[in-house]
Amino acid sequence: MKDLISYSYDETLSIGYKIGKNLFKGAIVTLHGDLGSGKTALARGIAKAFSIDDISSPTFTIFHIYDGKLPVYHFDIYRIEEDDLEDIGYEEYFYNDGVTLIEWADKLKRLYPKECLRIVIEKLDSNVRKIILEGIGDKYKRIEDVVEKDEDFGD
Template identity: 85%
Template structure:
């Protein structure tokens, strides 16, 4: 597990970008945190690593697909039940292996929570300050956690 502190929206985007640069086709990123904590900012940074200029919060549409160097599947499940995800065929996006899946409000997942993923928890410490906790669940994701740590330690 790696903890980073962000002191601005731009720094949160940059952390997301660093994470995105180390993701792979088929990666799943779960995003946890209270309303306004910075989940969408991290998602925007990750998407930017795949040449997606901007993403919006998909709160009222469940998910968006963004075409970049690889597809980015951006889910917001704040108002969604697991059976609704099953109805739309979530597996096609979570486990297709073709793109990267970002899931905001992933704490709402119970039985559908991925067995392997990059879990990112964001805690709002102050108006601009965020604690970002990165945890790789599974071997491939542990490697990402380690790389982000090395980038941070080397001053990149």
């Protein structure tokens, strides 16, 4: 497990970018945190690593598909149940050749991926976030180990 501190929206984007640069085909990232904690900002940074300029929160549409160097499947499951995910064929996206980002992943129980990069974002004050990375499975532990906070984010 690795903890990083972000002091701004731009720094959160940069941390996401660095995470994205270390993801691979079929990667799943689960995002946990309260409303306004920065889940979508981190997802934007990850998507930027795949040459996707911007993403929006898919709260009312359940998920968006973005085409980049790899497809990015961005889910927001705040308003749906696991049965709804099964009805839309979630496996086609979760276990595909793209990168899957799941906001509000704490709602997943039986569908929670057995291997993933679990990211918890804690809002410490209006601008400061604690970002906790936990690689679940060997291929995700590597990401946890290489992501550092530094000055070259976004380059």
